[in-house]
Amino acid sequence: MKKGLFVCILAVLLFVVMPAFAGGTEEAAGGEVTITWPTHWVGEQGTGPIVEKMVSEFNEANAGEIKVVLEAHPEADAAEEVIRTRLAARQTPDFFLFKLGPSTRGYYDSNLLLDLTDELKKDGWGASFNPGALGVSTINGKVKSLPMENALTPVWYNKSLFDKAGVAEFPKDMNAFWAAAEKLKAIGVVPTSQMTGGANAWTSMLWFTHFLGSYGGPNAWELGWDDPAFEKAAAIMKRLYTDGNTTLDAIGAGPGESSAHYMNERTAMFINGPWFVANIRQNAPAVYKETVLTSAPAAGDYSGHQVGWLLTSAAAANTDDPARKAAVLDFFRYITSPESSKRRSIETGSLIPVQFEINPEDNIDPLQQQFIQAGNNATFLIDGIEAVMPVNVVQEFGQALSSMVLQDLSPKEFIELMKAAGN
Amino acid sequence: MKQKKRKQKNLIWIIIFILPVLILLTTFFVYPLISLVVTSLTEWDGISPMKFVGLRNYSDLFSNPIFRLSIKNNLIWAASAAFLQVPLALLIALVLRRKPAGWKFFRSAFFLPNIISLVALAMLWRAIYNPYYGILNGLLNVLGMEHLARHWLGELNTVLPSLIVSYQIYVGYFVIILFAGSLSISDTLYEASVIDGANVLQQELYITLPAMRGFIISSETLAVAFALRQFETTFLMTAGGPANATSVMALFMQKRLAAFQNGMAAATGVLLVILGIFVMKGLQTLFGMRSDAVEDAQQ
Secondary structure (H helix, E strand, O other): OHHHHHHHHHHHHHHHHHHHHOOOOOOOHHHOEEEEEEEOOOOOOOOHHHHHHHHHHHHHHOOOOEEEEEEEOOOHHHHHHHHHHHHHOOOOOOEEEEOOOOOOOHHHHOOOEOOOHHHHOHHHOHHHEOHHHHHHOEEOOEEOOEEEEEEEOOEEEEHHHHHHOOOOOOOOEHHHHHHHHHHHHHOOOEEEOOOOOOOOOHHHHHHHHHHHHHHHOOOHHHHOOOOHHHHHHHHHHHHHOOOOOEOOOOOOOOHHHHHHHHHOOOEEEEEOOHHHHHHHHHHOHHHHHHEEEEOOOEOOOOOOOEEEEEEEEEEEEOOOOHHHHHHHHHHHHHHOOHHHHHHHHHHHOOEOOEOOOOOOOOOOOHHHHHHHHHHHHOOOEEOOHHHHOOHHHHHHHHHHHHHHHHOOOOHHHHHHHHHHHHO | OHHHHHHHHHHHHHHHHHHHHHHHHHHHHHHHHHHHHHHHOEEOOOOOOOEEOOOHHHHHHHOOHHHHHHHHHHHHHHHHHHHHHHHHHHHHHHHHHOOOOOHHHHHHHHHHHHHOOHHHHHHHHHHHHOOOOOHHHHHHHHOOOHHHOOOOOOOOOOHHHHHHHHHHHHHHHHHHHHHHHHHOOOHHHHHHHHHOOOOHHHHHHHHHHHHOHHHHHHHHHHHHHHHHOOOHHHHHHOOOOOOOOOOOHHHHHHHHHHOOOHHHHHHHHHHHHHHHHHHHHHHHHHOOOOOOHHHHHHO
C-alpha cells in the first residue's frame, strides 16, 4: 500500500514538474554561443537567400565559438508580434529586427536591449552608418538599435501600358493624372493598385502620404489631422477607390493581391519599396523591365518629393554574460559591415543606411539604380505613417479608408475616424 | 476507529487524484484569469511598469463603437452556431444514420476539413470569394446570374454572411458527435414505431430527437463556445474589415495587444469571459437545461 502511495506521489510530481523541463534555452556544447534570430528575412525570395547565406558564412568562420540560428517567421507582421510578445515576457530575442516608431520607442526605456552607444565609438563602427539614420536610432543619447534598411517608396508605373494607352509621360499634376487614368481604363487596364488590408493598408497608405506631402510639405505630419492637407489627400484617395480607378478587390486586399495586380499587368501603377525589386525581377521579368519609378503627381503646392523613412532596425538582448555580449557584437558588426550591407543591397535592391563604395564592376540592378536616383532627386522626404503614428492609428487607416469608400463618408469623416483611433 | 482510518486513507487518495487537475486548473486558468483582471485595471505597454487606472479601460471600451460592433458580431456568430451550424449537423447526422449509399465516405468527407490547416482553408475560401477568379462568381456567371456576382468579402452587406457560410465547413465536427449519439438509440424503438404506423418524420421527431437531446445540447454548447472565441477565420480572411464590419472581440483584443494597449486588451478579455458566461446561461435557459440534463440524456 505504501509502495503504491509512493508511486502515485511520484507520478503526480513528475506530471507537475515535467513541463518545467520542456524547451528552455538552447545551451551550446563546448562553449559555443548560440544566437537565436527570429526573423522574416528567410525563404526563397527577397532578403531571405542572401541573409541565410551570410549567416551560414558567419557560422562557418566562427565554428565552435558562435552559432547564429535563424528562427523562421516568414510573415513580417507575425514576426513583429513574436518579438513584441517575447519582449513583454522579458524574454528578449538574442538578435531581432523591428520597426522603430512612436509605439516601439518604449523599448529603449527598458533594460532589455543591449546598449550599443559606446561600442559604436570603437573602430569607426558608428561612422559607417548614414548619420541621419543613426540619428533616428539615437534616443536620449543612447543607441540601442541600428538602422538596417531604409524605405523609399516612389510610384512605380508600367511604361509599356502607358504607351499603349497613349500616355507619353507620367502625369505631373492631378488633372493630367485623372486624364491618364481614363486612357488606361479605355484599354482595359486598371490605373492603380490599392489595398485596405494587411496591418497598415500599405500601398494605399503610401499613396495617401505622397498626396499629403504634396499638400502639406515636408512637415505635413506635424500639422495634425485637422489641417486641410489631410482632408484633401483623403479626397483623392476616395476618388482613387471609385470610378474603376483601382481593382474590384482593393477593399480588403492585402499586399499579395495589390502587388500581384501590378505584376500581372492588370494595373499600371503601384507603390512599394526597393525590397520588392528581387521579387518582381524573379516573378514578373517583363513588367520589371518596363517599370519606371517617379514621384507622385503634384496635388498641392509641393511636388517632386518621396515617401522615405527608416524602415527596419536591429537590436540585441541585453546581457551580463561577457562571452555572449562579445558574440552578439561580433555578429552585429558582421551583419552591419559595409561589405555585408553592400552584398545585401546588391542582391535584394534594398537601400541600406550604411556607407559603402559602389564600383563600376558592381552589378547594380537597374531598378535599384532608379531607386537611388529617385532618392537623390527628391525635393524632400516625408515619413511613412508607421514612423510617425502609434500602431493603433496605423491599424485604423485601412478600416477608415474602407469606411469612407463603402459608407460614402466624406473625407472629413475619414479624418474624424483617424482622430478617434488616436484617442 | 477503523472507519476513521479508512476515511483518512480515502481522503489522501482523493487529494492525490485531484491534485494534478487542481494544479493545472490553478496554473492555466485561475492564475491567468486573476492576472487578466488585474492587468485590465492598468495602462501597460508590455515594457514599462504598469499604471493603475481603475475602470477606465472598461469605460473606454464601452464608448468605442468598434468594440460595441465586435460584441454584436460575436453574438451573431453565436446565433449562427446555435441556429445554423448545429441544426445543419443534425440534419446530416440524421441522414447518415439511415445509412444511405456512400454514407461512410460522406461521414469522413464531412469531418475532413477539421483536420486541414485553418490557414489553408481560409486561403481557399478567399480564393472562392475572389471577385476576379473566384469559383463563386464563376458559377453565378455560368448559371446566368451575373447580376449576383460581387466582391463578397469587400461589401458591407455580404462580408459577415460570407464568413459565416465559410465557417460551416466545420460542420463535420458536430456531425460526428450527433451521428455517434444517434447510433446509441436502440433499433427496437424504431421497430416498435413501424408497427405503430409511424412514418420517417414521426420517427425522427418522437424517437430520435428526444433521445439525442443530451448530444444536441452538448453540440450547441460547444458550437456557441467556439463561436464566442471566433478569431482565426476572421483574422485570416478579413482581419476584421472592411470598415471593421467583421470585427469580433478576440480580434479587437489582438489589435489592442499589437498596439501595445495591454490593459485594454485584458479588459476585452475579461468582458469576453463575462459574455461567454451570460450566453451559456442563456443557452441553458433556452433549452430548459437542468444541470444534470446532459448526463440524464446520455444515460
